[in-house]
Amino acid sequence: MGLHRVTRKPIARLSQLWASALLVLSTQATAQDFAALPDDLTELPLEQLLMIQVTSVSRVSQPLSEAPAAIQVIPGERLRQMGARHVSDALRLAVGLQVARINGRSWAIASRGFNSALSDKLEVRLDGRSLYTPLFSGVLWEFQDIPIELIEHIEIIRGPGAALWGANAINGVINIITRKAQAEDGARVHAVVGEDQRHELQAEQSLNLGEKSALRLFARQAEWRALTLGDDSQGEDARRIHSLDLQANSTRPGKTNWRVSVNATEANMQSPQAAEGTLEQMQGAAINAQWALQRNPRNGWQLDLQADYFDRDIPGYYGEIRQQLGTEIRHQRAFGTHHDALFGLSYRRSEDQIRNSALVIFNPDSAALDTLTVFAQDRIQLSERVELTLGARLERNDFTGWETQPNVRLAWTLSPSSLIWAAYSRAARAPNRIDRDWIIPGPQPGQFFIVDNDSFDTEKARFSEIGLRHQLSAQLLFDVSLFHAHYTDMRGLSANAEGLGIVSNEGRGESHGLEALVNWRPLSDVQVELGYSYFDLSLHARPGSLDTSIESNNQTDPRHQAWLSTRWQATADVHTEVDLRYVGPLPDLGTDSYTEMDVFIHWQTTQHLSAYAGGRNLLSDNHAEFNDGSAHRVPRSAELGIRWSF
Amino acid sequence: MRALLIKLATLALALTGLGTSSSTWAQDARLEDRVRAAFLYNFARFTQWSTPHTDRQLGFCVAGDADLLDTLRTTIRGKNINGHTLLAFDAELIDIETQCDVLYVGSSAAANVLETVATRTLLVGEGRGFAQSRGMVGFVLQQERLRFVVNPQHVEQAGLKLSAELLSLADIVSPLETSL
Numbered sequence: 001m002g003l004h005r006v007t008r009k010p011i012a013r014l015s016q017l018w019a020s021a022l023l024v025l026s027t028q029a030t031a032q033d034f035a036a037l038p039d040d041l042t043e044l045p046l047e048q049l050l051m052i053q054v055t056s057v058s059r060v061s062q063p064l065s066e067a068p069a070a071i072q073v074i075p076g077e078r079l080r081q082m083g084a085r086h087v088s089d090a091l092r093l094a095v096g097l098q099v100a101r102i103n104g105r106s107w108a109i110a111s112r113g114f115n116s117a118l119s120d121k122l123e124v125r126l127d128g129r130s131l132y133t134p135l136f137s138g139v140l141w142e143f144q145d146i147p148i149e150l151i152e153h154i155e156i157i158r159g160p161g162a163a164l165w166g167a168n169a170i171n172g173v174i175n176i177i178t179r180k181a182q183a184e185d186g187a188r189v190h191a192v193v194g195e196d197q198r199h200e201l202q203a204e205q206s207l208n209l210g211e212k213s214a215l216r217l218f219a220r221q222a223e224w225r226a227l228t229l230g231d232d233s234q235g236e237d238a239r240r241i242h243s244l245d246l247q248a249n250s251t252r253p254g255k256t257n258w259r260v261s262v263n264a265t266e267a268n269m270q271s272p273q274a275a276e277g278t279l280e281q282m283q284g285a286a287i288n289a290q291w292a293l294q295r296n297p298r299n300g301w302q303l304d305l306q307a308d309y310f311d312r313d314i315p316g317y318y319g320e321i322r323q324q325l326g327t328e329i330r331h332q333r334a335f336g337t338h339h340d341a342l343f344g345l346s347y348r349r350s351e352d353q354i355r356n357s358a359l360v361i362f363n364p365d366s367a368a369l370d371t372l373t374v375f376a377q378d379r380i381q382l383s384e385r386v387e388l389t390l391g392a393r394l395e396r397n398d399f400t401g402w403e404t405q406p407n408v409r410l411a412w413t414l415s416p417s418s419l420i421w422a423a424y425s426r427a428a429r430a431p432n433r434i435d436r437d438w439i440i441p442g443p444q445p446g447q448f449f450i451v452d453n454d455s456f457d458t459e460k461a462r463f464s465e466i467g468l469r470h471q472l473s474a475q476l477l478f479d480v481s482l483f484h485a486h487y488t489d490m491r492g493l494s495a496n497a498e499g500l501g502i503v504s505n506e507g508r509g510e511s512h513g514l515e516a517l518v519n520w521r522p523l524s525d526v527q528v529e530l531g532y533s534y535f536d537l538s539l540h541a542r543p544g545s546l547d548t549s550i551e552s553n554n555q556t557d558p559r560h561q562a563w564l565s566t567r568w569q570a571t572a573d574v575h576t577e578v579d580l581r582y583v584g585p586l587p588d589l590g591t592d593s594y595t596e597m598d599v600f601i602h603w604q605t606t607q608h609l610s611a612y613a614g615g616r617n618l619l620s621d622n623h624a625e626f627n628d629g630s631a632h633r634v635p636r637s638a639e640l641g642i643r644w645s646f
Numbered sequence: 647m648r649a650l651l652i653k654l655a656t657l658a659l660a661l662t663g664l665g666t667s668s669s670t671w672a673q674d675a676r677l678e679d680r681v682r683a684a685f686l687y688n689f690a691r692f693t694q695w696s697t698p699h700t701d702r703q704l705g706f707c708v709a710g711d712a713d714l715l716d717t718l719r720t721t722i723r724g725k726n727i728n729g730h731t732l733l734a735f736d737a738e739l740i741d742i743e744t745q746c747d748v749l750y751v752g753s754s755a756a757a758n759v760l761e762t763v764a765t766r767t768l769l770v771g772e773g774r775g776f777a778q779s780r781g782m783v784g785f786v787l788q789q790e791r792l793r794f795v796v797n798p799q800h801v802e803q804a805g806l807k808l809s810a811e812l813l814s815l816a817d818i819v820s821p822l823e824t825s826l
Contacts (some may be wrong), residue, residue, distance in 0.1 A: 040721070041680050041681060041683070041684035042684045042687045042721060044684065046685075046688055046812070046815050049681055049684055049685060049688070049792075050792070050793060050815060052677065052681050052791060212773075212774060212775070251787070252775070295753070298676060298713075
């Protein structure tokens with residue numbers, strides 16, 4: 001790697017780091033998930049009673065139609081029908097998220113703005129385990145590649161979920177819930193070949209572990225091609241991943257349930273930063289144990305224990321070894337008929353060792369961070385139709401001490417078919433290693449572009465939100481939310497007293513937006529979803545600041561996004577789907593707007609065998625999603641897959 | 647925004663009235679109990695008793711779950727099944743043998759509640775294990791939804807008949823399962 005690269009690359013990358021803004025994707029929960037239920041459930045046919053979701057996302061059992069927040073649930077079955085191959089494909093369906101493919105191996109994913117490769121305001125959880133790395137408070141999506149076949153559903157909460165979900169949940173929470181092991185699932189094989197994703201092979205075997213308990217072993221291998229750059233050269237971004245998942249669980253309603261899952265993953269990726277002739281490599285393992293006792297729908301306990309480890313190495317550039325331990329206990333109980341309370345206590349320890357290089361330095365090169373959290377929430381039935389939720393989270397981190405994150409939510413059921421909700425929240429993003437400890441050396445010894453900054457403070461947000469969910473008829477559902485956020489102490493690049501560059505907290509500004517979703521079932525076998533989102537973010541350095549980075553790095557989110565998804569169950573065995581999406585331009589990245597279309601056809605040939613064929617990004621040869629078009633371009637591609645159970 | 651919230655809350659409270667009577671609270675039951683109650687009603691609708699307790703009434707009894715009992719009372723109020731008036735009782739306060747056509751056994755019901763059960767009572771409880779051991783229908787929570795498991799052997803031994811429609815939606819306990 002030449003010297004010129006040493007000096008220029010980090011700056012180019014830096015300019016991408018500090019960003020801001022928002023938006024959304026499509027939709028999914030079936031109409032049923034959001035449908036307002038009749039007061040008298042005996043009016044429903046038995047089949048529909050069986051479909052009612054009786055537990056949900058607010059951690060205290062609550063039907064989605066009553067949740068006072070911008071929530072969307074995407075069922076796993078929907079992901080399989082639309083041919084999703086990576087969690088990002090699924091998140092593209094969610095109204096209110098920004099999802100962009102940076103290259104063949106990396107994604108930029110954010111909720112309500114600030115999108116970048118290092119998005120740090122979105123909490124992502126897999127079965128309750130947080131997937132972010134405290135290095136930059138974001139998710140390494142190329143490594144956290146959760147098999148779509150294992151997903152039971154994905155819950156997306158836009159806006160701050162910080163009171164319940166922690167200091168990363170400043171702009172949103174994504175909860176990925178995997179399927180429970182069930183002995184009836186038996187053995188399954190799933191194979192995909194395609195143009196973009198070269199191939200993927202998955203095999204699973206489920207076994208009975210005795211009464212109400214089951215065990216599942218799941219193995220996966222997948223490989224993705226490198227993308228082509230704007231000048232028709234080949235990118236250095238191919239990726240191969242192997243993973244093994246083991247899950248055991250026991251489900252006994254009214255008694256204790258437990259689940260233990262173990263994952264081991266290995267990924268090998270091309271990387272432009274890696275020394276000539278070497279690959280970036282990541283290996284990791286995680287174990288997650290959950291124990292729950294639900295005495296009745298309003299009274300329960302849950303205990304989570306988590307440990308994970310990963311080792312990421314980009315030879316010659318940077319390496320990270322991280323070990324984490326976490327535990328959380330929470331208790332839900334009712335006080336009389338009016339109060340449903342939730343209490344929780346959690347602790348997480350994250351230790352890292354960084355392999356510094358001449359290009360990137362973390363000082364110190366090893367750190368142990370402890371986070372202690374206490375949270376509480378009370379859902380108060382003010383009247384038959386009005387419910388008030390008060391929540392707060394106290395979180396202690398090693399950099400800035402205690403942070404308080406309160407929120408208040410109000411749900412008002414206007415009629416059995418419509419609900420208005422409003423919320424006000426304060427959320428904080430605690431500093432991470434990049435904020436505080438990052439050094440970028442210059443080309444000469446003793447010269448630095450960026451030096452570490454021990455005074456980097458917490459980023460803060462205040463959110464006001466309001467939403468309406470209305471079931472116009474059995475076939476037509478309407479869901480809209482509006483928000484306004486006020487940000488202070490936002491990250492940028494400034495200079496210290498010696499004139500050296502530092503990561504600073506001198507940005508402030510506001511965002512506002514609208515997210516709307518219409519779910520229409522014109523015929524019993526046709527479902528149409530129309531989504532639109534508007535987002536606007538304006539950030540500035542505070543008066544007197546030397547920060548010049550923010551002005552040119554806060555327009556990395558599309559102002560307008562729209563989705564149109566049409567699904568048709570043509571026969572009992574054939575399902576077809578056409579997904580259209582429009583994503584507006586990203587001015588600060590020079591990315592043009594684009595409109596793309598995916599088409600998938602699924603055919604259940606026999607009870608045990610199904611096949612599907614599909615095409616992605618069919619409207620153009622290729623398009624850029626997170627650069628000015630000169631770098632990686634996402635191609636049109638075809639795909640074939642089969643699923644076989646026996 | 648704070649002003650807006652307060653305005654909204656005030657408006658909501660003014661429109662709905664804070665001091666609503668206790669009867670309206672019954673409708674605030676958690677969804678899960680409302681679904682359970684609707685299932686119990688449907689189970690009765692799809693069950694044939696060879697010898698009904700009385701010709702005019704059909705009794706639902708609940709043991710060990712006061713919340714569900716409240717919800718069930720609301721659910722069945724004003725309804726009938728084949729001309730039978732529906733009643734809901736606390737199983738601990740009543741003669742199960744003569745009054746209960748359907749008995750729901752909650753997780754915290756007394757251990758001996760099943761000892762006094764007449765053969766012709768439809769026994770509903772929680773979990774597959776309930777249907778396997780002594781009961782006929784067990785609720786299971788699967789993928790956040792309530793499903794039910796039926797043990798046809800026990801149903802038949804009690805002289806009851808469940809409709810094909812109900813059985814087609816149930817998870818069935820196989821004879822093998824209960825003999826192991």
